[in-house]
Amino acid sequence: MGNGSHPMKNFWRGGELFVWMTASGVAISLLMVGSMLSLIMVNGLGQFWPATLHEIRLKTQEIVIGEVVGQEVIPNSSTPDKPKGLARYRYRVGNRDVFSSEYRWINGEDIVSTSSPNDLTFVERRQWGPAFGRLSIVAVDGTTENMDSHTSAAIEALVAESTNLRQRIEHVERDEIGAINYRMEKARLERQALMLDGQLSPREVQEDRRLVDYIATLEQEYQAQTVTLEQLHKEAGKKTLLLTLSNGKTARLTLEQIIAVSMPNDMSWIHKLNAYLHNLWLFVSSEPREANTEGGIFPAIFGTVLMVFLMTIAVMPFGVMAAVYLREYAKQGVLVRLVRIAVNNLAGVPSIVFGVFGLAFFVYALGGTIDQWLFPESLPNPTFGTGGILWASLTLALLTVPVVIVATEEGLSAVPRDFREGSVGLGATKFETIWHVILPCALPGILTGLILAMARAAGEVAPLMLTGVVKLAPSLPLDSYVPFLHLDRKFMHLGFHIYDVGFQSPNVEAAKPMVYMTTLILILVVVLLNWAAVMLRNRLRKRFAMSAV
Amino acid sequence: MEARPAGLSTTLPMVTARPPIPQSRLARDQQTQASTVDAKILVRNLDFFYGERQALFHVVLTVRTHTVTSFIGPSGCGKSTLLRCLNRMNDLVEGARAVGRVELDGVDIYDLGIDVTDLRKRVGMVFQKSNPFPKSIYDNVAYGPRLHGTKDKHTLDELVHQSLQGAGLWDEVKDRLAQSALSLSGGQQQRLCIARALAVQPEVILMDEPCSALDPIATGKIEELIFKLKDTYTVVIVTHNMQQAARVSNQCGFFLMGELVEFGDTKTIFTTPRDKRTEDYITGRFG
Numbered sequence: 001m002g003n004g005s006h007p008m009k010n011f012w013r014g015g016e017l018f019v020w021m022t023a024s025g026v027a028i029s030l031l032m033v034g035s036m037l038s039l040i041m042v043n044g045l046g047q048f049w050p051a052t053l054h055e056i057r058l059k060t061q062e063i064v065i066g067e068v069v070g071q072e073v074i075p076n077s078s079t080p081d082k083p084k085g086l087a088r089y090r091y092r093v094g095n096r097d098v099f100s101s102e103y104r105w106i107n108g109e110d111i112v113s114t115s116s117p118n119d120l121t122f123v124e125r126r127q128w129g130p131a132f133g134r135l136s137i138v139a140v141d142g143t144t145e146n147m148d149s150h151t152s153a154a155i156e157a158l159v160a161e162s163t164n165l166r167q168r169i170e171h172v173e174r175d176e177i178g179a180i181n182y183r184m185e186k187a188r189l190e191r192q193a194l195m196l197d198g199q200l201s202p203r204e205v206q207e208d209r210r211l212v213d214y215i216a217t218l219e220q221e222y223q224a225q226t227v228t229l230e231q232l233h234k235e236a237g238k239k240t241l242l243l244t245l246s247n248g249k250t251a252r253l254t255l256e257q258i259i260a261v262s263m264p265n266d267m268s269w270i271h272k273l274n275a276y277l278h279n280l281w282l283f284v285s286s287e288p289r290e291a292n293t294e295g296g297i298f299p300a301i302f303g304t305v306l307m308v309f310l311m312t313i314a315v316m317p318f319g320v321m322a323a324v325y326l327r328e329y330a331k332q333g334v335l336v337r338l339v340r341i342a343v344n345n346l347a348g349v350p351s352i353v354f355g356v357f358g359l360a361f362f363v364y365a366l367g368g369t370i371d372q373w374l375f376p377e378s379l380p381n382p383t384f385g386t387g388g389i390l391w392a393s394l395t396l397a398l399l400t401v402p403v404v405i406v407a408t409e410e411g412l413s414a415v416p417r418d419f420r421e422g423s424v425g426l427g428a429t430k431f432e433t434i435w436h437v438i439l440p441c442a443l444p445g446i447l448t449g450l451i452l453a454m455a456r457a458a459g460e461v462a463p464l465m466l467t468g469v470v471k472l473a474p475s476l477p478l479d480s481y482v483p484f485l486h487l488d489r490k491f492m493h494l495g496f497h498i499y500d501v502g503f504q505s506p507n508v509e510a511a512k513p514m515v516y517m518t519t520l521i522l523i524l525v526v527v528l529l530n531w532a533a534v535m536l537r538n539r540l541r542k543r544f545a546m547s548a549v
Numbered sequence: 550m551e552a553r554p555a556g557l558s559t560t561l562p563m564v565t566a567r568p569p570i571p572q573s574r575l576a577r578d579q580q581t582q583a584s585t586v587d588a589k590i591l592v593r594n595l596d597f598f599y600g601e602r603q604a605l606f607h608v609v610l611t612v613r614t615h616t617v618t619s620f621i622g623p624s625g626c627g628k629s630t631l632l633r634c635l636n637r638m639n640d641l642v643e644g645a646r647a648v649g650r651v652e653l654d655g656v657d658i659y660d661l662g663i664d665v666t667d668l669r670k671r672v673g674m675v676f677q678k679s680n681p682f683p684k685s686i687y688d689n690v691a692y693g694p695r696l697h698g699t700k701d702k703h704t705l706d707e708l709v710h711q712s713l714q715g716a717g718l719w720d721e722v723k724d725r726l727a728q729s730a731l732s733l734s735g736g737q738q739q740r741l742c743i744a745r746a747l748a749v750q751p752e753v754i755l756m757d758e759p760c761s762a763l764d765p766i767a768t769g770k771i772e773e774l775i776f777k778l779k780d781t782y783t784v785v786i787v788t789h790n791m792q793q794a795a796r797v798s799n800q801c802g803f804f805l806m807g808e809l810v811e812f813g814d815t816k817t818i819f820t821t822p823r824d825k826r827t828e829d830y831i832t833g834r835f836g
Contacts, residue, residue: 332643418680422742425638426693426749427670436692437682543683 040523044516048279050264050272053120053132054091055246057112064106065120065132065246066091074107095245096507097128103509116265123243123253124260126289129510131251133243135261155261158241162258165236169256172232176225182481184218187211193377283517292472292501293511297518302476303389303469303491304458304525310393310487311400311457312450318397319404319453320439320446326405327412328434347402355463358395363387363467383488387468389477390487395467396460400453407452411445412438447537451530458526461495469496471504494522589614589753589783590635595649597630597807599642604630608649608809610802612753617775617784619794619815622804623830628787631804632755635785636672637665653753670697673751677758679738681730681745686722689730689741693749708748715781716744717774736767743774754778756786760793772797791831795819803827 011017051067058064070090087108096102121135137158191211194204236256243251262275286296322343330336367384375383384390415438423433439446461469470490477489502508502515590612597605605627612618620628630639637658639645650657658668670693681689690709691699699705709726713719718740722733730741739759746754756775760768775797778784788794794801795815802812803824811818811827822828 416680418676418678419682421638421641421674421676422680422682422745423692424641425636425669425674425676426696426745427666427668428693428696429666432696436696441683 037523040516040520044513044518044520045280047513047517048276048283050122050262050267050275052116053122053265054114054116055120056091056106056114058106058110059112060110063246064091064093064104066093066104067132068092069103092130093246094122094130094132095128095251098245098247098249098251102129102507118263118266120263120265121243122260122262122264123241123258124294125253125257126259127257129290129294129507131243131245131253133245133251136242136244137239155263158239158255159258159261161239162236162255165232165255166259169229169232169236172225172229177222177229178475179481180218180222180225184215184222187215187218189377191215196376284521288472290507291505292497293505293507293514297494297497297514297521299473299476300492300494300497300518301521301525302478303473304494304522305529306477307389307393307396307464307491307493308454308458308529310389311396312454314394314397315400315404315453316446316450319401319449320408322401323405323408323412324434324439327409328430328438343402343405347406350462351399351460352462352466354395354399355466358391358398358463358467359387362391362394367391386488387466387470387490388488389468389491392464392468392491395463396457399460399463400456403452403456404446404449407449408442408446411442411448414445415441444537444541447533447540451533451537454529454533455526458522458529459495461493461499464493464496469493471496471500494518494525498522587614588612589654590785591650591652591655592631592634593650593652595631595634595647595651597627597634597639597648598644598646600644604807605634606807610809610812612783612785613800614783615779615781616799617779617786617797618800618802619798620785620787620802620804621789621791621794621830622810624789625806626804627807628802628804629757630807631809632757632785632787635753635755636669636674638669638674640665670749671751672753672755673746673749674755675739675742675746675757675759677761679735679742679762681733681738681741683729683731685727686730686733686741687726690744690748693745697749712744712748713741715747715778716740717770717777718744734767736763736770739763739767739771740774743771743778751782753783753785756784758787758789761789768793791819803830805830 051069053065053067056064056066068089069092071087072090074086074088089106089108089111091104091106092102093099093104094102119134121133123131123133123135125131135155137154191208194200194208194211200208233256237254239255241253241255241258241261243253245251264272267275283296284301285298287299288297289295326336326339330339363386367382367386367388371379371383371385419437419441420433423437424430428436468490470492473490473492475486475489477486477491478484479486498515498518501511501518505511588611592608592610592612595605595608596603597608608627608631620631622628633639634647634651635653635658639647647659649659651659653668653672656663682692684692687709690712691705694705694708699708710719713722718737721737722728722741725732730738733741739762743754743759760771763771772793775784775786779799786794786798798815800813801815801818803810803818803822803826805826811822811824813823818827819831822831
């Protein structure tokens with residue numbers, strides 16, 4: 001048998017093994033990405049589905065109402081209350097204010113009976129997480145109306161009333177009183193500015209008097225709004241919901257406290273789907289409650305997207321101009337090569353280093369100077385001299401500028417020499433050639449840089465923690481007060497929100513699904529931003545297709 | 550050949566159109582005489598360097614107004630380098646350096662005070678590989694005039710029309726001026742590049758192997774065009790194709806290793822070359 005015809009040898013020489021190896025590399029990568037995404041989705045998306053409520057009777061005659069959130073086989077343990085090898089279940093029992101913990105482990109052998117009656121009710125509250133129990137409505141004068149005589153329509157009406165009241169209260173608190181506060185603060189600062197030089201000219205005295213009057217008017221308006229607010233609170237307190245808990249006690253919930261009431265065991269499949277979509281919508285569109293463990297993540301989504309946009313506006317002109325100079329104008333030599341190496345290495349610097357730089361340079365040095373020059377009246381309170389969305393965006397712009405430079409340079413060098421010569425041969429100057437021919441042709445490459453920069457910036461957290469991200473921002477950086485875009489404001493960010501909810505919250509267990517959900521939203525935001533940029537690039541590519549014939 | 554319009558059927562029309570130059574005289578004498586008559590470009594003792602490497606050695610020649618001058622020679626002989634010296638395209642090459650004089654209408658284009666963009670406006674260029682910009686047909690032709698300050702829509706329209714007509718492309722593209730230039734065929738693209746060069750209304754058109762990437766039919770069309778262009782412009786063409794040089798040019802220069810071996814009437818070069826090397830090349834003994 002000749003060596004050349006040996007089947008194993010052929011297998012090796014023909015590269016079959018190599019093909020298998022390379023293919024399995026791809027397969028493993030795909031598997032990992034796929035399982036990561038599905039893990040996140042399963043853990044995150046499940047929480048919005050209205051789960052079945054169980055009523056269980058224990059050996060101790062205790063009754064527990066809750067939803068099953070997990071089960072396991074009891075691991076090695078020596079204590080008699082945790083016998084090894086048996087199943088135990090994790091129940092979400094709610095009523096954190098009564099039971100002190102929202103979750104509870106129950107050994108399988110302790111359970112005598114389990115049922116899921118239709119009248120078990122899930123109440124989402126503004127405080128203390130959800131409450132589980134049986135429901136009865138109390139009217140204004142204190143007469144109890146039993147739920148038996150009421151349909152779900154009554155509950156809906158109640159929730160609608162509560163929502164309406166809450167919206168009115170929020171409107172007064174945020175919009176009316178918020179506006180008054182904003183104007184008052186502005187007037188106060190104007191007064192302060194008048195007094196900056198220590199003395200008042202006659203005109204300034206007049207101006208000061210006007211401001212004092214203005215502030216007094218605002219004060220009156222404020223008082224009026226406070227009265228309205230009190231009335232609303234009183235109205236909300238009139239109707240009370242009585243909820244009979246599993247331990248037989250009764251919890252009083254004022255209308256103000258109720259966010260949603262549902263009886264999941266009584267819901268049809270369609271109803272549940274409806275509720276699911278509604279919950280999902282609320283999650284992405286509303287603000288967080290209870291130290292971020294409940295409610296939505298809208299401010300974080302908004303902050304992330306706005307920060308990426310601001311970063312893009314900052315990084316694109318700088319990166320592109322630097323690349324144009326390096327590629328088109330600079331004399332290619334040792335110096336340019338060194339600059340290029342430095343730029344490439346900049347992309348590898350740990351992001352926290354950029355954070356420290358942003359804090360030292362942008363926040364303290366630049367922001368502090370701006371405060372002294374432009375906002376001396378509000379000192380020692382910093383305006384720009386503290387973290388804010390502008391500084392965070394600029395720090396990330398610095399972080400991503402190497403990516404843009406490298407991609408733009410590649411785009412520029414991919415423009416055929418023929419185009420340059422064609423343009424120059426027609427009497428165009430170098431600038432005209434770059435502006436009219438080379439940059440348009442390099443646009444797809446430039447946009448590739450933009451896509452990479454956005455993906456990097458949207459996922460970066462560490463530098464933001466030093467330059468402007470907060471756990472809870474009182475207001476969005478974009479609102480209806482002039483100048484509308486408030487670059488000095490602190491903001492919320494999805495990446496930081498994940499960390500905060502998952503590891504800094506008082507109720508870690510309840511927040512766990514929110515961690516996954518926020519992660520999923522972050523991925524979606526990045527994908528959407530990239531998709532938009534890719535679409536733009538494809539359109540431009542079609543327009544500036546470089547392959548002739 | 551049959552495709553050519555009447556009046557262009559003779560291979561070398563210039564020889565009959567101008568007073569016959571005695572073939573016995575040296576090429577250099579011819580140039581001296583020509584320069585006093587109707588010289589457009591004079592090249593005087595031009596040396597050209599790419600960094601340390603010398604690419605042209607003491608080139609001396611004269612390009613006459615309203616003629617076609619062709620440069621032939623094997624690859625790397627310096628013919629394209631010389632062409633690119635005529636509108637200073639070589640300035641784009643780092644480390645390139647010219648020593649000597651190149652005069653356009655009696656003015657040295659390598660003088661310090663020369664505006665290079667103005668020079669390139671007067672001396673247009675068509676490249677070996679057609680290089681229309683990834684813009685519309687209209688925008689390609691209007692590119693040059695717009696650069697040089699023509700903004701009026703009507704004037705631009707007229708200029709685009711004339712240039713496309715001049716390049717023999719108007720009838721083929723008049724209904725799709727807004728389409729991408731890249732939708733044209735290779736030959737059409739090259740004629741578009743010629744139209745683009747015409748649109749800046751140059752005096753001289755340099756062509757660097759304009760047909761080397763084209764099929765015979767497209768080549769024929771471009772050659773016809775070169776014949777016509779000669780009436781309005783002065784054309785200098787670099788070609789690998791000796792038949793092409795014989796067909797289209799009035800004067801011809803043969804280059805070898807950076808040296809202008811022989812320069813003179815195309816007919817003379819192809820029938821009774823003075824230099825052994827020219828004869829060897831033309832008869833196909835090397836190259």
